[in-house]
Amino acid sequence: MFTEQQIEKLAPKESTFKAGKKLALAAKWETLEKSDRAIWGSVRGSGKKPYLTQIDTANIAYKCTCPSRQFPCKHAVGLMLVNSIDPAAFTVTKEPDYVQEWLDKRAKRAEKVDKEEKEITEEEKEKRSSAKAKREDDKLKLTLAGVSELKLWLKDLVRIGLLELPNRPSAYFDTMIERMVDCKAPGLGGWVRALKNLPYREQQIWQDRALDILAKLFLLIKAAEHLDQYPDAEQKAIKSLLGWTFIQKELATDPNSISLKDRWLVLGSHSEIQEDLTITRYWLYGLDLGKDALIIRFYNKFSNAEHHPIVEGTAIEAELTFYPGFDPHRAFIKKQKEVIQSLRIESKLMDNWQSYQDHLMQNIQRNPWTNNRAGLISNVKIVNLSQGLAAVDKDRKYFLLSPELEEDKVSTLLLNSVGERINMAFVNRNEGILPLGLFIENKYQVL
Amino acid sequence: MIGEINATESAERALHAVTLDHFYGQAGKKLPSIDIKFEEKSIHEELEYASDEHYPILQQILDIDHQRIRSRLLTDWIKNVAASAKIVHPMHLVNYLNALLTVPKAAQALALPTLGKKGAWLAQQNSKYQKIESSPQDDIWSFGTAQQRRTFLSDLLKNDPERAVQMVTENWPTETKTEKRKHLKLFLEHPNPIQFPFVEHLYKEEFRYKEKESVTERAIRNILAKILLLNTDSTLYRATQEALDNYVVHEKSGFLSRVFQTERDFLSIPDMEDDFFNRQNMLETYGIDPNSSAASDYRTDQLYWFHALCSALPFEMWTVLSGMKPKSVFKSFFESEQYKTTVKGQKESILRNAFLELTSYHSNDELLLLLLNAEKDLETVAVLLSRLSPSVWEKYLSKNLNLVNVKTLDNCPHREDDTWSLNFSRIILNETVERLANKTNSYDYTIGLKISENIHIDITEHLLKLNNGKVQNNHQYGYWKNHIFDPIYLTVTMRNQIHQL
Numbered sequence: 024m025f026t027e028q029q030i031e032k033l034a035p036k037e038s039t040f041k042a043g044k045k046l047a048l049a050a051k052w053e054t055l056e057k058s059d060r061a062i063w064g065s066v067r068g069s070g071k072k073p074y075l076t077q078i079d080t081a082n083i084a085y086k087c088t089c090p091s092r093q094f095p096c097k098h099a100v101g102l103m104l105v106n107s108i109d110p111a112a113f114t115v116t117k118e119p120d121y122v123q124e125w126l127d128k129r130a131k132r133a134e135k136v137d138k139e140e141k142e143i144t145e146e147e148k149e150k151r152s153s154a155k156a157k158r159e160d161d162k163l164k165l166t167l168a169g170v171s172e173l174k175l176w177l178k179d180l181v182r183i184g185l186l187e188l189p190n191r192p193s194a195y196f197d198t199m200i201e202r203m204v205d206c207k208a209p210g211l212g213g214w215v216r217a218l219k220n221l222p223y224r225e226q227q228i229w230q231d232r233a234l235d236i237l238a239k240l241f242l243l244i245k246a247a248e249h250l251d252q253y254p255d256a257e258q259k260a261i262k263s264l265l266g267w268t269f270i271q272k273e274l275a276t277d278p279n280s281i282s283l284k285d286r287w288l289v290l291g292s293h294s295e296i297q298e299d300l301t302i303t304r305y306w307l308y309g310l311d312l313g314k315d316a317l318i319i320r321f322y323n324k325f326s327n328a329e330h331h332p333i334v335e336g337t338a339i340e341a342e343l344t345f346y347p348g349f350d351p352h353r354a355f356i357k358k359q360k361e362v363i364q365s366l367r368i369e370s371k372l373m374d375n376w377q378s379y380q381d382h383l384m385q386n387i388q389r390n391p392w393t394n395n396r397a398g399l400i401s402n403v404k405i406v407n408l409s410q411g412l413a414a415v416d417k418d419r420k421y422f423l424l425s426p427e428l429e430e431d432k433v434s435t436l437l438l439n440s441v442g443e444r445i446n447m448a449f450v451n452r453n454e455g456i457l458p459l460g461l462f463i464e465n466k467y468q469v470l
Numbered sequence: 471m472i473g474e475i476n477a478t479e480s481a482e483r484a485l486h487a488v489t490l491d492h493f494y495g496q497a498g499k500k501l502p503s504i505d506i507k508f509e510e511k512s513i514h515e516e517l518e519y520a521s522d523e524h525y526p527i528l529q530q531i532l533d534i535d536h537q538r539i540r541s542r543l544l545t546d547w548i549k550n551v552a553a554s555a556k557i558v559h560p561m562h563l564v565n566y567l568n569a570l571l572t573v574p575k576a577a578q579a580l581a582l583p584t585l586g587k588k589g590a591w592l593a594q595q596n597s598k599y600q601k602i603e604s605s606p607q608d609d610i611w612s613f614g615t616a617q618q619r620r621t622f623l624s625d626l627l628k629n630d631p632e633r634a635v636q637m638v639t640e641n642w643p644t645e646t647k648t649e650k651r652k653h654l655k656l657f658l659e660h661p662n663p664i665q666f667p668f669v670e671h672l673y674k675e676e677f678r679y680k681e682k683e684s685v686t687e688r689a690i691r692n693i694l695a696k697i698l699l700l701n702t703d704s705t706l707y708r709a710t711q712e713a714l715d716n717y718v719v720h721e722k723s724g725f726l727s728r729v730f731q732t733e734r735d736f737l738s739i740p741d742m743e744d745d746f747f748n749r750q751n752m753l754e755t756y757g758i759d760p761n762s763s764a765a766s767d768y769r770t771d772q773l774y775w776f777h778a779l780c781s782a783l784p785f786e787m788w789t790v791l792s793g794m795k796p797k798s799v800f801k802s803f804f805e806s807e808q809y810k811t812t813v814k815g816q817k818e819s820i821l822r823n824a825f826l827e828l829t830s831y832h833s834n835d836e837l838l839l840l841l842l843n844a845e846k847d848l849e850t851v852a853v854l855l856s857r858l859s860p861s862v863w864e865k866y867l868s869k870n871l872n873l874v875n876v877k878t879l880d881n882c883p884h885r886e887d888d889t890w891s892l893n894f895s896r897i898i899l900n901e902t903v904e905r906l907a908n909k910t911n912s913y914d915y916t917i918g919l920k921i922s923e924n925i926h927i928d929i930t931e932h933l934l935k936l937n938n939g940k941v942q943n944n945h946q947y948g949y950w951k952n953h954i955f956d957p958i959y960l961t962v963t964m965r966n967q968i969h970q971l
Contacts, residue, residue, distance in 0.1 A: 238492030
């Protein structure tokens with residue numbers, strides 16, 4: 024299943040992981056058993072009866088009879104840890120009734136959702152559809168009003184002079200960000216936030232980036248203004264860029280949605296905190312189709328663990344559904360079959376940066392706002408240039424590394440790169456390439 | 471959409487132009503390339519990397535909260551990797567180096583060969599890791615602070631006495647007198663025959679008595695004399711033994727006294743100065759401070775000097791001189807009225823402190839056991855226990871289980887990486903369970919951690935047996951499980967895993 028580091032990421036709190044670690048020894052469990060789709064065990068706790076803990080290993084899910092509100096609880100964490108450290112401690116056996124019932128119920132529930140969708144009458148469908156169209160129409164009006172307001176704001180900005188940007192108070196940006204949220208266009212608010220957060224102390228950098236942001240934002244405004252001129256799929260893509268959310272359940276059943284089955288290698292993740300919200304981006308790569316995908320998850324302090332936890336360095340055999348887009352790459356897990364722990368990777372890596380650049384240009388043609396695209400490249404070397412660290416290919420072409428890369432990861436990258444060229448997974452961020460992991464002897468290792 | 475700039479408003483035209491310019495520029499963007507030749511640094515490891523099985527265990531160790539257990543297990547892990555002449559894979563080196571920052575210097579030194587060339591390279595590049603890197607060893611001796619140099623010398627005297635003496639000898643002319651005194655004090659704390667020629671030379675030449683000498687020079691002679699007296703072949707030892715023989719009261723060799731060798735007052739310390747017990751001889755030969763205020767605590771100056779000699783002479787000398795068994799010699803010294811003095815209203819032997827001082831650098835299990843049996847102060851008992859050899863310590867504690875507590879166990883004389891014998895490990899666990907059953911437990915929440923540091927690796931079966939036994943029904947089971955069983959079980963299991971790697 025998972026490694027210790029991966030399980031640590033699944034634990035809802037550091038304290039849960041630590042408590043789980045204390046249960047990570049086989050001798051502490053009264054029973055440890057497994058089947059091809061689950062592991063389960065019983066452990067003595069403070070209650071009279073031992074707690075029964077079970078984990079669905081195919082579609083990661085946890086259940087425990089303990090009264091804890093943590094999810095997964097320390098017993099589930101402990102059980103996963105025992106499995107990672109000492110898998111031989113589990114006896115392969117027939118699932119007991121309580122495990123079988125739980126797993127069957129989960130499978131039935133998934134089927135039931137599909138079935139319910141199918142059982143709705145035509146009349147009901149039409150009713151729902153017209154109500155939805157009305158809601159969307161109202162929402163669009165609101166959004167377009169916001170678009171006009173933002174355009175005016177941008178023009179004012181130009182009139183005052185862009186050199187005044189560093190002197191603008193936070194409130195100047197915040198008011199507009201809030202306004203965009205009110206207008207159901209948080210995507211536009213994101214661009215304003217990017218303007219607010221520019222590194223204004225570094226003159227050359229902020230000016231270049233400000234122009235990039237203004238260009239992309241203005242293009243998006245123009246696209247929104249001409250929304251009705253686009254085909255339906257592209258309208259959805261623009262709405263997605265504006266920040267409209269799409270209900271996963273609807274996308275999963277929409278015949279026009281793109282869904283792809285593959286063995287998705289989780290290349291890495293990056294988290295950022297906005298107020299009380301943690302936004303984590305996971306980059307995945309389809310080992311058979313060679314397509315990249317981005318899964319974004321939002322957590323706050325009340326969030327429970329996800330139904331399908333994503334663990335860096337593992338591969339998941341799953342079907343991903345993609346959100347609408349010009350070149351769709353943001354996705355969610357529609358169905359997960361299995362977590363593959365140790366895998367020989369034989370995907371084709373790009374030979375040089377030029378191939379990646381060509382690929383990127385094609386993406387930009389389809390989607391001028393493209394960003395956060397993952398890729399795999401072979402034979403690069405990490406070199407310290409005057410502008411910063413760079414990944415240099417065998418043709419001496421390079422991309423600068425993103426300053427977001429943490430110090431320890433930089434050290435690991437340098438250690439692996441010194442004296443030899445490396446095969447690397449990365450993601451293209453605004454400020455440069457963010458290395459995610461390395462391919463070492465056909466195994467993928469997250470940085 | 472933006473192909474043509476047709477807006478009428480100047481601000482919008484500007485935004486339009488910015489957008490066009492951006493995408494036009496991006497479409498024709500060429501990748502930058504490096505023109506200058508960059509240094510193709512190459513580091514090739516000659517040693518093999520530790521196997522994949524090593525790293526999950528390393529991660530488990532690093533996740534342990536308790537620093538001492540983490541450090542202990544990490545040391546075991548390092549030894550395992552070092553023993554098989556393997557090195558840590560670069561993917562795990564940063565984690566490993568971060569962990570090494572938290573372990574004692576000795577463990578860091580052990581880890582050096584496991585870093586490989588790449589690890590050493592990173593340690594040089596990153597100032598954070600420089601204190602782990604090896605090169606400062608000699609640098610510390612040449613350029614370190616006084617405290618760093620002393621720590622370095624102390625470690626070296628324990629681990630490589632020959633090199634320690636060599637380094638001190640090489641640097642000797644450049645040291646100040648104060649530093650010389652401190653170095654020699656470390657020699658005395660870690661005596662070794664390899665020191666004797668150098669010490670004898672200093673005693674006879676540089677610190678030979680001069681009419682006008684500083685307090686430090688006198689103190690150095692005192693230390694040198696103490697070191698030389700530990701060498702039964704030294705001229706000073708032999709001369710001292712010969713001189714003291716003159717004060718031995720030889721008993722008539724009756725049959726009974728030969729058989730029973732009962733204790734008796736076998737020495738007669740003079741009340742007046744004579745050829746041996748005089749200020750000048752004590753100062754010149756032994757560096758004993760003639761003006762010490764401590765002398766006033768003794769009935770005569772002669773007794774003060776005798777006390778000073780007792781704190782320097784190996785206890786064996788007295789058994790040779792008296793022809794009595796150590797126990798009788800000890801009893802004589804502790805019970806004879808001539809050595810008694812009054813401390814806080816209580817009469818005690820002046821030799822108690824002398825022997826406490828002697829055992830601080832010259833450990834002698836026989837003398838320590840005699841002192842322990844006579845000692846009433848528990849703080850002093852704890853100190854004396856820590857000076858016993860490991861096997862004698864285990865034997866003594868096994869018979870005196872009332873002395874088992876965190877402090878005693880914490881000061882066990884075993885080397886940091888040594889374990890207790892399996893039998894002693896069992897005794898300690900049994901005693902812990904027994905105390906729970908008898909409700910004589912003192913609820914020390916660190917005792918389990920302490921035991922886990924030194925407990926024998928094969929204790930698991932016994933530990934599980936105890937855990938499944940009567941302790942289950944004890945109302946203090948939670949305390950046992952969380953604070954004793956869990957840390958011990960975790961440590962022993964992990965150490966076994968490391969051994970099986």
